[in-house]
Amino acid sequence: MPADAQVAVTLRQRIGKTLRYWFDTTHDTATGSHGFTAADERVEWARIIPFVLLHLACLGVIWVGVSTAAAIVALVLYFVRMFAITAFYHRYFSHRSFKTSRTAQFIFGVLGASAVQRGPIWWAAHHRHHHAHSDREDDPHSPIKHGFVRSHMSWFLSRKGFTPDLRRVRDLRQFRELCWLDRFDILVPVVLAIAVFGLGVLLDRTAPQLETNGWQMLVWGFFISTVACSHGTYTINSLSHVFGRQRYRTGDASRNNFWLALVTLGEGWHNNHHHYPGSARQGFYWWEIDITWYLLSFMSWLGIIWDLKTVPVQVRDHSARRIQPLR
Ligand SMILES: [Zn+2]
Numbered sequence: 001m002p003a004d005a006q007v008a009v010t011l012r013q014r015i016g017k018t019l020r021y022w023f024d025t026t027h028d029t030a031t032g033s034h035g036f037t038a039a040d041e042r043v044e045w046a047r048i049i050p051f052v053l054l055h056l057a058c059l060g061v062i063w064v065g066v067s068t069a070a071a072i073v074a075l076v077l078y079f080v081r082m083f084a085i086t087a088f089y090h091r092y093f094s095h096r097s098f099k100t101s102r103t104a105q106f107i108f109g110v111l112g113a114s115a116v117q118r119g120p121i122w123w124a125a126h127h128r129h130h131h132a133h134s135d136r137e138d139d140p141h142s143p144i145k146h147g148f149v150r151s152h153m154s155w156f157l158s159r160k161g162f163t164p165d166l167r168r169v170r171d172l173r174q175f176r177e178l179c180w181l182d183r184f185d186i187l188v189p190v191v192l193a194i195a196v197f198g199l200g201v202l203l204d205r206t207a208p209q210l211e212t213n214g215w216q217m218l219v220w221g222f223f224i225s226t227v228a229c230s231h232g233t234y235t236i237n238s239l240s241h242v243f244g245r246q247r248y249r250t251g252d253a254s255r256n257n258f259w260l261a262l263v264t265l266g267e268g269w270h271n272n273h274h275h276y277p278g279s280a281r282q283g284f285y286w287w288e289i290d291i292t293w294y295l296l297s298f299m300s301w302l303g304i305i306w307d308l309k310t311v312p313v314q315v316r317d318h319s320a321r322r323i324q325p326l327r
C-alpha cells in the first residue's frame with residue numbers, strides 16, 4: 001500500500017476509535033489502570049471534543065438571550081444534579097454511607113449521569129483512589145502535588161483519567177445495570193438535552209408570554225447549568241484542598257470551606273469528610289450547613305433510603321487528630 005494510503009487508513013482508524021469512545025466506554029473499563037506512563041497523563045484532545053463543545057455552547061447565550069423561565073430551569077437543574085452528584089455518586093456509590101433498594105440505586109445512577117460527570121462506577125473508582133492516596137503522588141487530582149489546572153479538570157481528560165481502577169469498585173460492578181450505565185454514560189445527558197430543548201419548544205407554543213424557546217432553554221437549562229454544576233463539583237478536588245480551615249489532622253491538605261459547602265450543597269466540609277469518609281453527613285455540627293444531608297434525612301423519612309451512617313461523637317469531638325478546640 002502506498003504511504004499516502006497507509007496514512008489515510010491510519011487516520012480513519014483513529015477517527016473511528018475516537019468516535020466509538022464518545023459513545024461507548026467499554027475499552028476504558030476493560031483495560032484497568034496498570035503501567036501508565038507520563039504520556040498517559042496528557043490531555044487527549046480528540047477524545048475531549050464533546051467536553052470542549054459543551055463549554056463553547058454556553059456562548060450561544062449571545063444569540064438566544066435570557067428569560068426568567070430559562071434561568072429558573074437552569075437553577076433547578078443545577079440544584080438537582082449537584083444533589084445527585086453529592087448524595088449519590090459521592091456519598092452513596094463512592095462511600096456506601098447509606099442503603100437503598102436496587103431500583104432506587106439505578107435511578108440514583110441515572111440522576112447522577114445526567115450531570116455529565118461520566119458513570120457512577122468510573123466516578124466512584126477514581127474517588128476511592130483519591131481517598132487512598134490523598135495529596136500524595138498517586139492522587140489523581142491533588143493541587144498540592146500537581147497544581148490547580150490538573151486537580152480541577154485536566155486529570156480526567158487524559159487516558160489515565162479515562163481509565164478507572166476497577167479493582168476498587170468490585171461491589172458496584174456486580175450490578176449489570178450500573179455497568180451498562182457506565183458504558184454508555186453519554187446517553188442520559190443526550191436525552192436530558194433533548195428534553196430541555198423540547199420543553200422550550202413547548203413553552204414557546206403554549207405560553208409565549210414567557211418569551212422562551214427551544215434554543216434558549218437548551219443553552220441555559222443544559223449547557224450553562226451543566227458547566228456550572230461541573231466546575232462547582234471540581235472545586236472540591238482543587239480549591240477544597242487549598243482554601244479553608246483544617247479541623248482534623250488528616251495527613252492531607254483537605255479543608256473545611258463554608259462557601260464551597262454552599263456551592264456544592266455540603267461537600268465543602270471536606271476536611272470533616274477526609275476525617276470520617278463513611279458519614280452520610282459532612283457538616284458535623286448544626287452550624288455547618290449541609291443541604292445534601294437535610295435532603296437525605298428527608299428521603300430516609302420517606303423510606304426511600306435507610307441505615308444512614310453518621311460520625312460517632314467520640315470520633316468527631318475527641319479524636320487525637322483534632323487540631324481545633326471545640327467551640
Ligand atoms: Zn479530597
Ligand SMILES: [Zn+2]
Nearest residue numbers: 094127273277
Ligand atoms: Zn469522598
